[in-house]
Amino acid sequence: MHRATTSTRRHDREILALALPAFGALVAEPLFVLVDSAVVGHLGTPQLAGLGVAAALLTSAVNVFVFLAYATTAAVARRLGAGDLAAALRQGIDGIWLAVLLGALVLAAALPLAPPLVELFGASATAAPHAVTYLRVSALGVPAMLVVLAATGVLRGLQNTRTPLVVAVAGFGANAVLNVALVYGAGLGIAGSAWGTVLAQWGMAAAYLTVVVRGARRHGVPLRPDAPGIRASATAGVPLLVRTLSLRAVLMIATAVAARLGDADVAAHQVVLGLWSLLAFALDAIAIAGQAIIGRHLGADDAEGARDACRRMVRWGVVSGAVLGVLLALARPAVVPLFTSDAAVRAELMPALLVVALVQPVSGVVFVLDGVLMGAGDGPFLAGAMLVTLVAFAPAALAVLALGGGLTALWWAMGLFMLVRMASLGWRARSGRWIVTGAVRA
Known part of the structure; x- marks a missing residue:
């Protein structure tokens, strides 16, 4: 009985230790769009409508590749459980390289296809130019977000959900400051909101890559792509x-x-x-x-x-x-x-x-x-x-x-x-x- 109770408590501690920071990171992510909406909304209704269309397209594009986090988490956790941390990191690096390749493909498609995609979503004549502008600039951040997904999977697989929470909160804060500074301070309008988000996203990707690269070098894991x-x-x-x-x-x-x-x-x-x-x-x-x-x-x-x-x-x-x-x-x-x-x-x-x-x-x-x-x-x-x-x-x-x-x-x-x-x-x-x-x- 005592053994069963001890096991239950151990599982509870593990679940809480991983789930609570994960919840914070999950909630921080959609706040990016809310900040953009709050800032852009004061520019005018056409700009906000354009943001709505572009954000829906971008969110769909990123969410389709959420497997980069899920599959990487499972694969890295298995190797960690087997006691082979180097192999776990190697698996994570492979997932990050896959994210880079997929991000480049999405970016290459999004830039020329932005106008027809916006039209397909039924944007009005007044909102469409703003949607195209936001979509083209924000597409530059898609590779970063896919890297963030894969790197998040690496850290989750290593039983680390606190770092993703810290990075998500820092990214949210940076996004809010950059949006206000670029939209109103620099007078860039809706493009400034997009650039602020892109800079925050690449900052998050850089933070994740720094953590993963340090771990890889510490354990002698090569960083080059492995086909x-x-x-x-x-x-x-x-x-x-x-x-x-x-x-x-x-x-x-x-x-x-x-x-x-x-x-x-x-x-x-x-x-x-x-x-x-x-x-x-x-x-x-x-x-x-x-x-x-x-x-x-x-x-x-x-x-x-x-x-x-x-x-x-x-x-x-x-x-x-x-x-x-x-x-x-x-x-x-x-x-x-x-x-x-x-x-x-x-x-x-x-x-x-x-x-x-x-x-x-x-x-x-x-x-x-x-x-x-x-x-x-x-x-x-x-x-x-x-x-x-x-x-x-x-x-x-x-x-x-x-x-x-x-x-x-x-x-x-x-x-x-x-x-x-x-x-x-x-x-x-x-x-x-x-x-x-x-x-x-x-």
């Missing part, structure tokens, strides 16, 4: 890319359905989606801890430790989800007026947010198991499972339109999406097939 290692990193990332694209498709379908329900519905949907995403950051912090801890246990050939950690993190997910759900349900009367004074939008928000609150315990399990399986390198299953949930969600969402349902019905369909994910991930976790030990997943 087989880069290919291996890309191969490991493909299933997670499929998973991410499937998730993005679900969110796009939900927004498209909401847009067809009416102006009040789509306005309320954006608020609900924003709050849902904010809650997801808290739960994703536990998932990030799961990636690092599970990868390390499996790399150390500790299958039982991985199972114990998984069980404990699932409990954390359920409890965290329940707490967040209760807080959201109780806070709705106070939260809704912060976003809108429109009675029609408020009427849609109240029941939809209650659905989100009720689903939070399910979301807690889903996020944790997603992180556990990522840490185990179980990418192919995650890709297949997400495709299955996409197939289940699409007809449910479209049925909302066909049956004359409203926003609340749409978010019940989102709840179904999470339930299907929980069922598939729970089945995989119980099967034990994700438990493959060793420094490299065979």
